[in-house]
Amino acid sequence: KKPGGGGGGGGERLKEEARLAREREKEEARRAKEAEKARAAAEKEARKAEQQREKERRAEEKKREKEEKKKEKEAAKAAEKSTGGRGRGGAAHAVAEGPPDDEKLEMDKLVEEQRRAAGLPPLVEGAEPSGPELPTPERPEFPPASLGLAPAFGGELGGDVGLGGDMLLVAGFIHSFPELLGLRPLPSVDDIAQAVYDGEDSMLLASIHTALLRTVLADMEEAHAAGAHITTGLGPGVSIDRGLQHAGLLLEEAWAWGYDVESWRAHLNMLTWPEVLRELAVAATVG
Structure with missing residues (x-):
């Protein structure tokens, strides 16, 4: 037996044990990292799914609001058409909306001329229109062709486009x-x-x-x-x-x-x- 042989064998065992311990630590660290990545991926997917649900909810709300506004506009148009813009509730509408715009005044004048040409009495504020219902008059071309105005733009910049x-x-x-x-x-x-x-x-x-x-x-x-x-948790009367x-x-x-x-x-x-x-x-x- 060579001198020092037993000590050398003990050193090799210690090195091997240390190497195995390092490998175990690396393996544990790798598994922990993979578990963390899996957890992060799951959280990301959950957030994505929640965002998608929130997006669909907002889209549904927008669609519902759009449909409600469309119905309100159609009802207002139908009421205005049936009264020529001056039927019952016209005075209250004028107070709520302020002074009428130029297009409203122009349309009122066209309706009045149309009723006069049809031999019908003029509309009275606050009263139901008498006589048969007339189609909505068409607005005249603007500017009138009689002015002979030259187009401001020619080619593709002018015309119908x-x-x-x-x-x-x-x-x-x-x-x-x-x-x-x-x-x-x-x-x-x-x-x-x-x-x-x-x-x-x-x-x-x-x-x-x-x-x-x-x-x-x-x-x-x-x-x-x-x-x-953030729109949730707002009290009543809070303006955004x-x-x-x-x-x-x-x-x-x-x-x-x-x-x-x-x-x-x-x-x-x-x-x-x-x-x-x-x-x-x-x-x-x-x-």
Whole structure:
């Protein structure tokens, strides 16, 4: 027997035991990590399912509210048609709604002329209309052809499509909020029309959309941080800023769809804005 042989064997056993202990610790750590990942995945799926249920509930509420408003509008139109806009309750309606607008006054005049031409007496405020029910008169063309006005826009900007009016609205918005968009010099209507014609290749169009998207994302995050998306637990008579609430809920919708809003903000540029706009439209249920 060689000297020191027994001590060497004991050292090897200790090393082997230490190695086995390390492997057991690694295995336990691995199992714990897998269990944690499984738990996190289950919680994520539960949150996703809850968000989906909440989304469906909100969609159902919106649908129900839309149907109720539609029924109310149809009932109001039917009542207005049956009374020519002046039937029973007209005075109370006028007080509640304020002074009538120009279209209402114009329609009242057309109804009066129609009844006169049909040999019927004029309508009396607060009384039921007499005589047979007449069809709703059609509004005359505006501006009248007798004026001989030349169209403000030609080609695709004019005609039935009427893109020229939209261009004027866009130009007016840009000129009203130059600091928000950071566009210098301010584009003209011709510049905007050319940008629309160029499409996604237009630097002006990209600059406008990028600035607007950054503003929308900032509003979404600020509204959500302020708790504007929380509608439960509010007492009666508590007023809510609907625009602020919608911005906060839009962030919740984006998360429910699985979109990374931070990635939107970090990677929004002249090339990526169409995709960011598409995903935002999907989250807003208009895509």
